[in-house]
Amino acid sequence: MTRTSRPWLVFCGLVCAVLVSTCSCRTHRKTEPKPAPIPPPAVRPSPEVTPPPAPAPVVQPVPQPPPAPAPAPKPTMVSSNPPVRIRLTHGIREIAFETTAPGSVESQGRRTDLTPGRWTLRLTQARPPRRQFHVFTKTFKPWEENELKTYVSEWKSRGYPVEVASLGHPIQTASGYVLDCRQEWVSLQRFSSEAEADALRKRLEAQSVWAWIRPEVLEAGAGNATLVGGSPQTSQSVSLPLTVHGTQPVRVSAGSKSGVYAGDLSVGVGPDSMFELFETSPVEDYLAGVLPAEMPALWPVEALKAQAVAARSDVLMHMAIKHVLEGFNFTDSEGDRVYGGFSGRHPNTDVAVRETAGRVLAAANRIVAATFSANCGGYSENNETVWSAPADPALRGVPDYPTGKGPTGGPLSEGMGKWLGSPPKAYCSDDAANFRWSKKLTAAEVTRLVNQKYRVGTVRTIEAGERGPSGRLKWVRVTGSESTATIRKELAIRQAFGGLPSAMFIIESTPGPNGPVGFVFRGGGRGHGVGLCQQGARGMALAGKRHDEILAHYFSGATLETLE
Numbered sequence: 001m002t003r004t005s006r007p008w009l010v011f012c013g014l015v016c017a018v019l020v021s022t023c024s025c026r027t028h029r030k031t032e033p034k035p036a037p038i039p040p041p042a043v044r045p046s047p048e049v050t051p052p053p054a055p056a057p058v059v060q061p062v063p064q065p066p067p068a069p070a071p072a073p074k075p076t077m078v079s080s081n082p083p084v085r086i087r088l089t090h091g092i093r094e095i096a097f098e099t100t101a102p103g104s105v106e107s108q109g110r111r112t113d114l115t116p117g118r119w120t121l122r123l124t125q126a127r128p129p130r131r132q133f134h135v136f137t138k139t140f141k142p143w144e145e146n147e148l149k150t151y152v153s154e155w156k157s158r159g160y161p162v163e164v165a166s167l168g169h170p171i172q173t174a175s176g177y178v179l180d181c182r183q184e185w186v187s188l189q190r191f192s193s194e195a196e197a198d199a200l201r202k203r204l205e206a207q208s209v210w211a212w213i214r215p216e217v218l219e220a221g222a223g224n225a226t227l228v229g230g231s232p233q234t235s236q237s238v239s240l241p242l243t244v245h246g247t248q249p250v251r252v253s254a255g256s257k258s259g260v261y262a263g264d265l266s267v268g269v270g271p272d273s274m275f276e277l278f279e280t281s282p283v284e285d286y287l288a289g290v291l292p293a294e295m296p297a298l299w300p301v302e303a304l305k306a307q308a309v310a311a312r313s314d315v316l317m318h319m320a321i322k323h324v325l326e327g328f329n330f331t332d333s334e335g336d337r338v339y340g341g342f343s344g345r346h347p348n349t350d351v352a353v354r355e356t357a358g359r360v361l362a363a364a365n366r367i368v369a370a371t372f373s374a375n376c377g378g379y380s381e382n383n384e385t386v387w388s389a390p391a392d393p394a395l396r397g398v399p400d401y402p403t404g405k406g407p408t409g410g411p412l413s414e415g416m417g418k419w420l421g422s423p424p425k426a427y428c429s430d431d432a433a434n435f436r437w438s439k440k441l442t443a444a445e446v447t448r449l450v451n452q453k454y455r456v457g458t459v460r461t462i463e464a465g466e467r468g469p470s471g472r473l474k475w476v477r478v479t480g481s482e483s484t485a486t487i488r489k490e491l492a493i494r495q496a497f498g499g500l501p502s503a504m505f506i507i508e509s510t511p512g513p514n515g516p517v518g519f520v521f522r523g524g525g526r527g528h529g530v531g532l533c534q535q536g537a538r539g540m541a542l543a544g545k546r547h548d549e550i551l552a553h554y555f556s557g558a559t560l561e562t563l564e
Helices: 016-021 145-156 194-206 283-294 301-318 347-355 416-421 443-451 490-496 534-542 547-554
Strands: 083-092 094-099 103-107 110-114 117-127 130-140 163-167 170-172 178-180 183-191 212-219 222-229 234-240 242-246 250-254 257-261 264-269 275-282 359-363 437-442 459-464 475-480 484-488 505-512 515-523 559-562
Touching (some): 083 257, 083 283, 117 234, 275 283, 301 347, 301 534, 301 547, 443 475, 443 515, 459 505, 475 490
Antiparallel strands (some): 437 515
């Protein structure tokens, strides 16, 4: 397969080496100058079916054979504790930094010393980043070369200027195995505006082709700001982007965001021409700030360890994929994972992270995308039920109760009414409020909620479609006075009815003289249900199970590996 001149063959050669060089593996920051933030790599054109054109003649037009494609560079291995870049906040015009020790600000190679105290950065001039918006439709693993070529050829024949983005990285275990976390993302087309990209996404959706949009930063935003602080107080102009280095953790106040952070802090200009604030921190320190926000720190230590391994696996699997085209790895919101920084850490979760350091879940020579949810409702779910992705053997629906303590075939074997009304004693059932729930809505409320996205008119009926092994719905069909809408995938189903706790539910309607007057949603669980059930992990730990036993229960066939 011919490779073109845009260097997207291997992500880690472009980004991960920069990440490794930009961050210390200690909690406190170093004061040496750091390289610039992650430059998001460009997307390479797709594999060509025909040879590239001959090189241009110098004097006489002599036919030349096409040049041989350059050999693909050997992937660069990522360390077990690489730096991760987190977007802490955005959309603000002022940021305050409070330091207890000397630090510095680095901008365009110039360093300004910071004395201990409060410093305020105010935006004065900004130019937003130049971006393009990709419409992606499918992912492939590196060894699926033939399938990728066929898929690209098919869409090119339909007139799309297909490109392929090579994302992710390989990482080596202590025993010498290489876990390959790379993915090939197929972009059918890219646009200069998100609205144009979304229009194509909607056209594809109408053809039952699921697509997603990702922005790519082609040129970073820039600008100027005023830095005020010190004793006696000084004021000076600084260029953006800039990096704040400190020898001790720094307290940050930026709009609604407030906390203490131990990594290098960088400030740039976002798409809205306002500040974006990032922290760069080693993965293990990042996990220490994540874990207390994901699981109560006073829970049993074996449950905390299971959560630490799952979170580490998911972070290392996705850090060079999800937002890397935008120049960072994760946000600190629930869309990725909530992150409390240095001030969000807790001694109990610090122990869980430290005692599992470098340990990940692996299967089929890859790190497992070890997802988790709050409460599976008694049975976990297959990944392809929830997301548009190939079935993952490690992410299968499993019972959240010991063998013989519940229905052998799960919810579908005994019917959803009985499953929800007379559930088995599960590891997660102590969380009664989320294990089983109900929500009543009037017909008018359902109509208002559904029509926010699906213009069906007055809702007449709601049909429950196919279900996954846990009983979570794959689709529902809403029929209204004007049209009918089929809503697919777990999150979209929950959102359509005002944010239901999960898609494991049945629907009961209350009839009236002119149609239904209300609906009752009776369900179980909280969250998508794929992978680790957090309440179930707690229940298993209380029953004396070790963290490796907990993980083996929820991630079918996965093994624990220690990274080099």
